[in-house]
Amino acid sequence: MRAFAVSEGSTRLSDLELPTPDPQDTEVLLRVTHSGVCHTDTHLRQGYYDLGSRGKLSMVDRGIPYPLVMGHEVVGVVEAVGPDADAEVGSTRLVYPWIGCGKCPACFDGRENACPQGRNLGVARPGGYAQKILVPHPRYLLDIGGLNPSWAATLACSGLTAYAATTKVLPLPPDAPVVVIGVGGVGLTAVATLKALGHREICAVDRAEANLSLARELGASSSVVSTTGNTNRDVLAATGGPAAAVIDFVNDNETATAAFDLLVKGGHMVQVGLFGGELTVPTALLALKMITIQGSFVGTLAELTEVVELAKQGRVPQIPVIDGRLDLDGVRGALDRLAAGGVPGRIVLKGS
Incomplete structure (x- = not known):
């Protein structure tokens, strides 16, 4: 063969x-x-x-x-x-x-x-x-x-990776902001899965407007282009405040740091992507904000x-x-x- x-x-x-x-x-x-x-x-x-x-x-x-x-x-x-x-x-x-x-x-x-x-x-x-x-x-x-x-x-x-990641952050109130970073194939599936499971407040973040357009078609309630240098500010404006959860399908130095900073007290970040790098976390903030950081593999x-x-x-x-x-x-x-x-x-x- x-x-x-x-x-x-x-x-x-x-x-x-x-x-x-x-x-x-x-x-x-x-x-x-x-x-x-x-x-x-x-x-x-x-x-x-x-x-x-x-x-x-x-x-x-x-x-x-x-x-x-x-x-x-x-x-x-x-x-x-x-x-x-x-x-x-x-x-x-x-x-x-x-x-x-x-x-x-x-x-x-x-x-x-x-x-x-x-x-x-x-x-x-x-x-x-x-x-x-x-x-x-x-x-x-x-x-x-x-x-x-x-x-x-x-x-x-x-499909499986998106489903496993989204079910790690759900259930949440349907209007609690969930941010999806990176809406290529897996991220788009995550947006569609969140929508299918009844979630309403979904913010898609990506460098490519074409991907964001598809994300909106599949159920994203808002979207942010991440090439402006003011990504977190734009996300917070789009969602109306800190996120209950962030699912990061890129997971490099920049996006992981952004995910941590976007979370509300008691928030949940799920790291999926394998682009590589590392995350430096302020240990006091990790405790004070009661943040959950979780890896997800398929x-x-x-x-x-x-x-x-x-x-x-x-x-x-x-x-x-x-x-x-x-x-x-x-x-x-x-x-x-x-x-x-x-x-x-x-x-x-x-x-x-």
Whole structure:
């Protein structure tokens, strides 16, 4: 099978011919029909995360194997199953990629995304930038009957990440200001999810007016362009006062500091983005303002099931999807576009 992988120590993508996996035990082999492109993949391609004054967190040091076949937003058709796998050949399924070791307390508790020895597809195991993908168990496959498969693919990360982040700050009074920083693909989904869950006061913040326009269409009650140098002042003017919660899908030095400063007493900031940097917090203010700072990384299998059900009910508006081809040029071009910034929605690559 063909796969499109990045090599260790390089950002160069290669078109590889790899053996087609033969599913064993509970494994399921799917032909990839749709593969979403996530900003996390730009960091994986780069080879490290920026930790600010602590330097860089190397992907190699995290135990990620190379050559790395990325891609964790996958819809595919079941082609073959292991002898202990209960999956219907020919069925179309969405893949939950945030797979744990299956042996630790987090996994036993259903929080595989919190597993310290995660085996995430597209990260620690080959992902969806390939013709085929091997999934370890049918429980990670979700029926998306009736949904647009291009959009459904984005639910595995964009939709799930947004849902898990928004449910960390809700419930709140519907008119309590919630600020969403960074309204690319995931941030737009968060705006739509907040709206779908009944929240009314949603302020979108982004550098790109095109993204803010989409955010308003999806339910943002106000928006602020973050290139003026007076972002916090403009946000406070738009919301009428400090925010009850801030969800930061950028999470760099500038946005994390802004998020902290925007919060009301007792406010909640949820940090999602992986752009990198660090946050210096005045410890007295942290105590005096009783602020909660929480990290959020994707979500659980149960949460993805809830997201898919909301989508089937028509309660989550579809974010814009930009079609591409699942080939070397398609993967390379999509990652280059994401790294440059300003993609209005989500790029999804289609297999043959």
